[in-house]
Amino acid sequence: MSDTKFRGNEQVSIIVPTYNESQNILSILKSIEENLPKNKPVETIVVDDNSPDGTGNIVEEYINSVKKATGYTVGVIRRKAKEGLSSAILKGIEGSKGQTIIVMDSDRSHPPNIIPKMVDTLANSEYDIVVASRYVKGGSVSGWSVKRKLISKIATKIAQRGLGVGQKDPLSGFFAFKRNILDGLKLDAIGYKMLLEILVKTKGVRVKEIPYTFTNRMQGESKLGTSTVFDYLRSVWRLYRYGTLQRKQEKRASIRFLSKAARFYTVGAFGLAVNYLISLLFATGIASFWYLHANIIGIIASMTTNFVLNKIWTFEDRDFTPRRTLIQYGKFIGFSSVGALVQLGFVFYLVENYSLMYPQALILAVIAAAFGNYILNKKWTFKENVWE
Ligand code: GDD
Ligand code: MN
Numbered sequence: 385m386s387d388t389k390f391r392g393n394e395q396v397s398i399i400v401p402t403y404n405e406s407q408n409i410l411s412i413l414k415s416i417e418e419n420l421p422k423n424k425p426v427e428t429i430v431v432d433d434n435s436p437d438g439t440g441n442i443v444e445e446y447i448n449s450v451k452k453a454t455g456y457t458v459g460v461i462r463r464k465a466k467e468g469l470s471s472a473i474l475k476g477i478e479g480s481k482g483q484t485i486i487v488m489d490s491d492r493s494h495p496p497n498i499i500p501k502m503v504d505t506l507a508n509s510e511y512d513i514v515v516a517s518r519y520v521k522g523g524s525v526s527g528w529s530v531k532r533k534l535i536s537k538i539a540t541k542i543a544q545r546g547l548g549v550g551q552k553d554p555l556s557g558f559f560a561f562k563r564n565i566l567d568g569l570k571l572d573a574i575g576y577k578m579l580l581e582i583l584v585k586t587k588g589v590r591v592k593e594i595p596y597t598f599t600n601r602m603q604g605e606s607k608l609g610t611s612t613v614f615d616y617l618r619s620v621w622r623l624y625r626y627g628t629l630q631r632k633q634e635k636r637a638s639i640r641f642l643s644k645a646a647r648f649y650t651v652g653a654f655g656l657a658v659n660y661l662i663s664l665l666f667a668t669g670i671a672s673f674w675y676l677h678a679n680i681i682g683i684i685a686s687m688t689t690n691f692v693l694n695k696i697w698t699f700e701d702r703d704f705t706p707r708r709t710l711i712q713y714g715k716f717i718g719f720s721s722v723g724a725l726v727q728l729g730f731v732f733y734l735v736e737n738y739s740l741m742y743p744q745a746l747i748l749a750v751i752a753a754a755f756g757n758y759i760l761n762k763k764w765t766f767k768e769n770v771w772e
Contacts, residue, residue, distance in 0.1 A: 394424045394483065395426075396426045396484045397426075397428075397476075397480035397484070398426065398428040398429070398487075398499070399473055399477060399480065399488075400428060400429065400431070400476075401430075401473055402431065402432045402440075402443075403432070403435050404435045404607075405490045405604060406437040406439045408601070408603050412491070421499060421500045422500065424503065425456070426457075428456075428457075428459070429480050430458070430459070431460075431473070431476040431479075432462050432463070433466040433467060443458070443460045459479075461475055461479050468615075469578070469607070470575055471574075473578045474571055474578070477563075486502065487578065488516075491601040491603070491604060492601065493600060494516065495597070498594065501594060502514045505560075505592055505594065506560055511590045512591070513592070514561070515551060515553055515579065515591060515593045516560075516596045517556055518597075520553065523595030524598070526597055527600030528598075535613070546620055547627060549584065550591075551583060554579060554580050554583050558598075571585070572619065574615055575615030581623060637771065638771075647698040648694060648698045648758050652690065656686070658690075662686065663679045663681070687717055688713075690716075691712070694761065699768065712765050715765040719757060719760045723754075726749075726752070727753035730748070730753070731746055731749040734749065
C-alpha cells in the first residue's frame with residue numbers, strides 16, 4: 385500500500401469465504417465498503433471454492449470494474465474445489481497481509497457495521513481477539529429454527545465443558561484478531577470451527593466478546609450439513625487431545641526441573657565427600673602438605689568433579705569441545721565461589737542484624753546459596769531455561 389495517509393503496519397484484512405453465494409456476494413462487498421474502519425488500509429479477500437453458481441466470476445468482474453474507496457482493495461483467491469470453510473479461511477489468511485485479520489461470512493448474516501468497533505477494540509486495548517458474539521448480553525439470533533438453535537447451543541456447551549473455553553460464543557464465524565497470535569501455531573482447520581481452534585491453541589491471549597445480531601440468510605442455503613456435525617465432533621476430539629498433550633508436557637517440565645535439581649544436589653553431596661577425602665589425603669596421606677594447601681587442593685578437586693558430573697549427568701551436556709568446556713568450567717567455579725561468598729555474607733547479616741542463632745542462620749544461608757547455585761548454573765553455565 386503506497387498511500388501515505390496510512391501506516392503499513394495497520395493494514396486490515398477481511399477474509400470472506402464463499403461457496404455458492406452469487407446472490408449475496410455483491411451486496412456484502414458493498415456493505416463492507418460502506419463500513420470500512422477509518423484511517424487504515426483495508427483489503428477484502430474473498431476465498432471461493434470454485435462455486436458452481438459462478439460466485440468467483442462475479443467477484444472477479446467486480447474487482448475489475450467497480451471503483452473502490454481510497455486505501456481499499458478487493459482480491460479473490462480461487463481454489464479448485466470445495467475444501468471446507470476453515471481451510472478456506474486459513475488460505476485467505478495466508479494470502480493476506482494485514483496485521484489485523486477479520487473473518488466473516490458472505491451471506492449477510494454478519495453485519496459489517498460492527499467491523500470498525502472490532503478493529504478499534506483490537507487497536508486501542510489489550511485484547512488480541514475480538515469475537516462478535518450472539519450469546520453475550522445484547523446479542524441474538526434472528527431467523528433460525530428451533531432445531532438449529534438447539535444444535536448451536538449444544539455444540540457451544542460441548543466446547544465450553546469439554547475444552548474449557550470461557551467464551552460465550554466460541555463457535556462464532558465472525559471474529560477479528562491480531563495476526564501475530566498465530567505465530568508458531570499449526571492449525572488443523574477442519575470443518576467450520578476456526579475460532580474454536582484458535583481459542584484453544586493460543587495461550588495467554590485476551591479475548592473480548594462484543595454483541596451482534598446474527599440474521600439468518602435470505603438467499604441461498606446453509607452449507608452446514610450432517611458431515612459438518614461429524615467434522616465438529618472430530619475437531620473437538622482433536623482439540624481435547626491437543627489440550628491433554630500440552631498439559632502433559634507442562635507437567636514434564638516441572639518434573640524435569642525437580643529431577644535435575646535432585647541430581648545437582650546429589651552431585652553436591654558427592655563433592656563434599658571428595659573435598660573431605662582429598663584434603664585429608666594431601667595433608668596426612670600421600671603427601672604432608674600444610675593443611676590449608678591440602679584443603680585448597682580438595683576444594684579444586686571437588687569443584688572439578690562436580691563440574692564434570694553436572695555437565696554429563698545433571699544437564700546431559702555431552703559436548704566437550706575444549707573452548708565450550710573451559711568457558712563452562714570457568715563459570716561453574718565462578719558461581720560456586722560467588723555462592724560461597726554469598727553464604728558467608730548472608731550468615732553474617734542474619735546473625736548480626738536479626739540476632740539469629742548461628743545454626744539457624746547457617747541453614748538459611750546454605751539453602752539460599754544452594755538454590756542460587758543451581759539456578760545460576762542451570763541458566764548461565766548450561767544455558768537452559770530456568771523452569772524446565
Ligand atoms: N470457500 C468456502 N468453502 N466457503 C464456504 C465453505 C467451503 O467449503 N462452506 C461454507 N462456506 C462459506 C459460505 O459461503 C458462507 O459465506 C460461510 O462460509 C458460512 O457458511 P453457511 O453455510 O452460511 O454457515 P451457517 O450460516 O450455517 O453457519 C454460521 O454459523 C455458525 C455458528 O453457528 C457460520 O457463521 C459459521 O461460521 C458459524 O460457525
Ligand atoms: Mn450462513
